[in-house]
Amino acid sequence: MSHSFFSDSYAEMAAKSVRGRPNYVPPHQRNNYNADETTRYGYQTGNNGSGRGRGRGGGGRGGGRGFVRGYSVVDKEFHDPNRHARTHNQYDNLTEKFNELDVSETENKSMAINFDAYEDIPVEITGSDVPKPVNTFADIDLGGSLNDNIKNRCKYVKPTPIQRHAIPVALAGRDLMACAQTGSGKTAAFCFPIICGVLKIQSPVPYGRREMVSYPLALILSPTRELCCQIFEEAKKFCHQTGVKVAVAYGGAPIQHQLRSFEKGVDILVATPGRLTDMIERSRVSLKKIKHLALDEADRMLDMGFEPQIRKIVECLDMPPPGQRQTMLFSATFPSEIQRLASDFLSNYIFLSVGRVGSSTDLIVQKVVFVEDEEKREYLRNLLHDQKANGNLGKNALIVIFVETKRAADTLENWLCRIGFPATAIHGDKVQYEREKALRSFKNGMTPILVATDVASRGLDIPCVAHVINFDLPRDIDSYVHRIGRTGRAGKSGLATAFFNSKNSVIAKSLSDLMKESHQEAPNWLDEYASSYSSSSDRRYGSGKFGARDFRSGNGNGNSYGESYYGGNGNGNSYGGGYGGSRNSNSYGRNGNSNSYGGGYGRNGSSNSYGGGYGGNGNSNSYGGNENSNSYGNVDYGESSGGFDYGAPAAEAVDYGGSWAAGGGSGYESVVADGWE
Numbered sequence: 001m002s003h004s005f006f007s008d009s010y011a012e013m014a015a016k017s018v019r020g021r022p023n024y025v026p027p028h029q030r031n032n033y034n035a036d037e038t039t040r041y042g043y044q045t046g047n048n049g050s051g052r053g054r055g056r057g058g059g060g061r062g063g064g065r066g067f068v069r070g071y072s073v074v075d076k077e078f079h080d081p082n083r084h085a086r087t088h089n090q091y092d093n094l095t096e097k098f099n100e101l102d103v104s105e106t107e108n109k110s111m112a113i114n115f116d117a118y119e120d121i122p123v124e125i126t127g128s129d130v131p132k133p134v135n136t137f138a139d140i141d142l143g144g145s146l147n148d149n150i151k152n153r154c155k156y157v158k159p160t161p162i163q164r165h166a167i168p169v170a171l172a173g174r175d176l177m178a179c180a181q182t183g184s185g186k187t188a189a190f191c192f193p194i195i196c197g198v199l200k201i202q203s204p205v206p207y208g209r210r211e212m213v214s215y216p217l218a219l220i221l222s223p224t225r226e227l228c229c230q231i232f233e234e235a236k237k238f239c240h241q242t243g244v245k246v247a248v249a250y251g252g253a254p255i256q257h258q259l260r261s262f263e264k265g266v267d268i269l270v271a272t273p274g275r276l277t278d279m280i281e282r283s284r285v286s287l288k289k290i291k292h293l294a295l296d297e298a299d300r301m302l303d304m305g306f307e308p309q310i311r312k313i314v315e316c317l318d319m320p321p322p323g324q325r326q327t328m329l330f331s332a333t334f335p336s337e338i339q340r341l342a343s344d345f346l347s348n349y350i351f352l353s354v355g356r357v358g359s360s361t362d363l364i365v366q367k368v369v370f371v372e373d374e375e376k377r378e379y380l381r382n383l384l385h386d387q388k389a390n391g392n393l394g395k396n397a398l399i400v401i402f403v404e405t406k407r408a409a410d411t412l413e414n415w416l417c418r419i420g421f422p423a424t425a426i427h428g429d430k431v432q433y434e435r436e437k438a439l440r441s442f443k444n445g446m447t448p449i450l451v452a453t454d455v456a457s458r459g460l461d462i463p464c465v466a467h468v469i470n471f472d473l474p475r476d477i478d479s480y481v482h483r484i485g486r487t488g489r490a491g492k493s494g495l496a497t498a499f500f501n502s503k504n505s506v507i508a509k510s511l512s513d514l515m516k517e518s519h520q521e522a523p524n525w526l527d528e529y530a531s532s533y534s535s536s537s538d539r540r541y542g543s544g545k546f547g548a549r550d551f552r553s554g555n556g557n558g559n560s561y562g563e564s565y566y567g568g569n570g571n572g573n574s575y576g577g578g579y580g581g582s583r584n585s586n587s588y589g590r591n592g593n594s595n596s597y598g599g600g601y602g603r604n605g606s607s608n609s610y611g612g613g614y615g616g617n618g619n620s621n622s623y624g625g626n627e628n629s630n631s632y633g634n635v636d637y638g639e640s641s642g643g644f645d646y647g648a649p650a651a652e653a654v655d656y657g658g659s660w661a662a663g664g665g666s667g668y669e670s671v672v673a674d675g676w677e
């Protein structure tokens with residue numbers, strides 16, 4: 001097995017650091033090894049396609065077979081019995097090198113953060129009357145106590161680029177849709193202005209007065225419970241001694257306990273949508289005084305089945321309308337179709353992106369290796385042995401391994417423990433207590449390996465995650481971006497390894513493009529996969545070009561052929577590139593009412609959808625998961641016809657983190673999906 005691959009990867013990362021603070025090495029100078037020598041395992045017949053979806057798993061992700069031709073390219077190396085032989089390891093003492101890596105928590109975060117890594121990232125801002133960015137926290141009037149907390153409790157010395165741009169926009173009261181790379185400080189970017197805003201309008205709740213109904217002034221929504229707790233903890237830290245009261249509401253924990261904590265008053269409520277709705281329906285929370293609304297991981301919150309519930313909270317309950325409240329949406333990824341949906345919630349907003357929407361930071365060294373399913377465990381075992389032998393596994397070097405299903409998470413966890421690697425698993429079938437316990441024992445290094453489904457893919461900020469392994473690659477590149485973003489945070493380096501085989505063809509092109517864009521070396525065979533798999537089946541990089549970022553710059557009523565990344569349309573034909581999102585007609589992208597062939601999301605209201613991407617449909621034939629009809633997709637999102645749910649037994653399969661899912665879909669694994677609360 002290729003130990004050297006792993007060693008070299010770490011060496012690469014190590015080369016980027018000096019003691020205490022990583023040096024910024026231009027990305028193109030980092031990949032000084034020969035990827036082909038070490039990672040190429042070749043590949044076999046393109047066995048893509050027809051999948052195994054079983055009918056109903058609603059909104060399933062298209063496994064798509066439409067375009068998949070299947071081809072037969074056999075890399076000789078794959079059949080070479082010596083293919084796993086070690087190659088020359090260019091660094092002698094990896095343990096020492098690894099120790100130099102800045103992956104661990106330091107006393108002073110500002111020392112750890114490698115701002116240089118973010119400085120040359122292009123920033124795009126669109127909208128009218130955009131407030132000027134700031135260079136320091138002192139340039140912003142955040143108020144004495146908040147400034148103290150930033151400096152003394154958080155040890156932030158200067159704002160990250162997203163903070164430099166977003167905070168003035170938000171302080172000016174403007175609505176904002178903001179996109180910046182994982183780990184670049186988005187939480188503070190929306191929390192600071194919210195705290196400031198609350199301080200301006202706050203009317204303290206008299207001591208001892210018990211309110212039956214809480215009227216928060218600000219609401220922060222998050223898609224998962226763990227992220228919700230994390231934002232709550234961060235917000236509490238920022239609010240220390242400001243007088244601003246922060247509360248949290250998330251599912252899986254006793255509601256009475258949470259409600260009791262509201263009795264002291266709630267200025268800022270951090271919540272997951274299901275639990276919040278529950279509280280509103282019990283008349284324990286009212287949104288009518290909300291002045292600031294932030295959606296973290298906004299694209300996920302508005303994705304597919306999530307949208308109705310968010311719409312209910314934002315539009316139907318007693319929340320003030322856009323214009324009377326400030327709305328801020330943040331994420332590292334923001335597909336144009338979701339931008340379009342999101343724009344309903346905003347008023348005269350500013351669009352801000354630091355780096356291209358959906359790009360990944362080049363602080364993460366990305367590797368992709370070809371591993372057949374049946375060889376994955378063996379490969380992983382060797383990888384971990386190598387890491388352990390080099391002293392790179394433990395409290396200061398945590399590993400997250402992503403798998404596709406909850407069951408896979410459990411079985412891999414068991415297997416790892418059996419072969420001597422302390423591991424724990426997190427997924428939506430575990431009760432909240434178990435989920436929290438798993439995270440705790442991972443964070444404190446008791447079990448330095450966390451096997452996770454996508455429940456842990458977004459937002460979690462865990463220091464010392466040095467390596468993310470995509471044991472099962474996701475089917476869309478945005479999930480990949482979020483997953484690998486669990487490492488390489490706040491200017492630190494990280495490593496991400498993906499196990500790829502022919503079943504992952506759907507992501508080949510976007511993966512290869514993403515890697516190149518973030519100055520990583522994509523193996524040649526990945527490009528071959530990418531070009532053999534129809535480029536039109538790719539949802540984001542259809543033409544290989546990156547286009548508009550703010551979806552408003554790419555709309556109209558006509559045809560859009562390829563080229564642009566979004567190619568977004570209102571009412572016309574859309575062929576080819578990227579998202580190609582359309583609403584009312586023939587499209588090779590995402591549609592309202594018609595045919596969708598291949599590309600992109602392929603998500604429809606009521607018709608045919610062939611091919612890659614999401615393939616999620618409402619009512620008809622689809623070669624990627626459906627609600628009500630034939631489905632040939634091979635992965636199921638786990639949700640189905642019933643819409644939203646609050647933990648009701650549901651479909652199963654791929655775990656989107658205790659989030660959506662409902663109804664009685666079937667899937668390719670019989671487990672119960674978690675509720676979104």
Ligand SMILES: Nc1ncnc2c1ncn2[C@@H]1O[C@H](COP(=O)(O)OP(=O)(O)OP(=O)(O)O)[C@@H](O)[C@H]1O
Nearest residue numbers: 156158159160182183184185186187332459461490
């Ligand atoms: N100005 C700053 N100086 C130093 N560290 C900072 C600064 N701002 C944020 N950080 C730290 O950077 C880390 C990542 O921040 P955060 O979790 O907000 O990232 P994010 O952009 O929301 O990531 P994701 O997209 O994964 O949710 C946190 O540990 C945070 O404390």
